[in-house]
Amino acid sequence: MRLNTHLSAALAAAIAVGGLLPATADEAAEPLRTSWGVPDLQGNWDFRTITPFQRPEELADREFLTAEEVAEWEARAADSKAERDITPNAEADASQGDLDAGYNSFFIDTGTQTSPHMRTSLVVDPPNGRVPASTTGALWRMAENRETWSRSPRTPADRPPATRCLIGFNAGPPMVSSAYNNMMKLVQGPGYVAILNEMVNDHRIIPTGGGEAAPAHMRFWQGDSVGRWEGDKLVVETTNFRPETNFRGSGENMHLTEKFSRVDADTLRYEYTVNDPESFEAPFSVIHDMRRTDDDVYEYACHEGNVAMHLMLSGAREQERENPDAVDDTWLPTWFKGLPKKEDLLAAAEEGSAGDGEGE
Numbered sequence: 001m002r003l004n005t006h007l008s009a010a011l012a013a014a015i016a017v018g019g020l021l022p023a024t025a026d027e028a029a030e031p032l033r034t035s036w037g038v039p040d041l042q043g044n045w046d047f048r049t050i051t052p053f054q055r056p057e058e059l060a061d062r063e064f065l066t067a068e069e070v071a072e073w074e075a076r077a078a079d080s081k082a083e084r085d086i087t088p089n090a091e092a093d094a095s096q097g098d099l100d101a102g103y104n105s106f107f108i109d110t111g112t113q114t115s116p117h118m119r120t121s122l123v124v125d126p127p128n129g130r131v132p133a134s135t136t137g138a139l140w141r142m143a144e145n146r147e148t149w150s151r152s153p154r155t156p157a158d159r160p161p162a163t164r165c166l167i168g169f170n171a172g173p174p175m176v177s178s179a180y181n182n183m184m185k186l187v188q189g190p191g192y193v194a195i196l197n198e199m200v201n202d203h204r205i206i207p208t209g210g211g212e213a214a215p216a217h218m219r220f221w222q223g224d225s226v227g228r229w230e231g232d233k234l235v236v237e238t239t240n241f242r243p244e245t246n247f248r249g250s251g252e253n254m255h256l257t258e259k260f261s262r263v264d265a266d267t268l269r270y271e272y273t274v275n276d277p278e279s280f281e282a283p284f285s286v287i288h289d290m291r292r293t294d295d296d297v298y299e300y301a302c303h304e305g306n307v308a309m310h311l312m313l314s315g316a317r318e319q320e321r322e323n324p325d326a327v328d329d330t331w332l333p334t335w336f337k338g339l340p341k342k343e344d345l346l347a348a349a350e351e352g353s354a355g356d357g358e359g360e
Contacts, residue, residue: 044296048177143344146332173223239253250276267290
């Protein structure tokens with residue numbers, strides 16, 4: 001795997017001061033610290049979980065599961081995975097309409113365990129465990145994305161960033177459990193932390209001595225991150241996202257606050273708060289406990305050499321030659337079909353306006 005020079009420097013610095021030495025069982029009883037005295041957050045961390053991101057409505061105001069419920073959830077997930085593994089593949093859809101989601105169970109790795117904190121959702125604030133409603137501006141932005149991604153692409157910019165392999169769909173920031181590749185490596189050197197996500201080998205080099213964010217006109221795919229220590233927690237503030245940023249409908253002005261801390265030798269607590277008034281009606285916070293793993297973080301090549309993009313663009317041109325007037329949404333990836341449509345938003349706005357006038 002080839003890492004960029006910044007990440008290699010961070011790795012070299014950590015190795016040079018002995019910061020990559022694994023903690024033993026005896027050492028785990030004491031606060032884990034690097035040789036330069038800060039909390040040791042290093043390791044390969046697995047953030048797969050079957051704990052739902054948002055609290056299921058049937059659990060209402062229940063914040064925690066019982067031990068019996070955890071065992072039941074995990075047994076059900078394990079049984080479901082085993083059943084998928086032995087079930088013959090269904091015959092292919094002649095329309096190939098599901099081709100973009102045509103993975104079998106071998107490739108899906110969502111895990112079979114709940115998060116160690118035993119909560120009913122990863123969202124912990126608001127107290128109902130649900131993400132606040134999207135603003136009108138955010139819904140319209142989603143609808144514009146749907147419109148662009150539904151038509152045949154004229155240029156690579158007409159495809160979603162994840163399709164273009166520019167960002168991973170679970171790397172964020174913030175990081176969130178998804179269909180597969182839910183792994184990250186964290187290494188430290190004096191004054192820096194490096195985070196490498198397996199999907200799609202995204203990495204961040206985060207200074208830990210505080211400081212100012214980059215000027216507002218400088219925008220980055222993963223934002224601009226600045227860290228500081230608050231006691232035994234590493235707090236990372238990230239701003240300056242690109243306009244294509246989209247975490248559950250967030251926008252370029254999202255302010256993300258992440259906190260990293262060790263619960264024990266095998267658990268890294270990852271907390272974050274999303275504050276984006278332009279996109280959500282209120283901030284929301286998440287707690288996601290990651291498990292230490294001895295598994296390696298492998299290179300995720302995505303469509304290496306951009307061959308897939310060439311095929312998509314050439315396919316779009318052939319489609320236009322065959323039927324210049326064709327209008328359909330077969331270009332829209334399956335996982336974006338739930339995005340709002342402009343016509344539905346306009347109809348809802350008109351209905352709301354009519355309702356507002358009824359009492360006059």
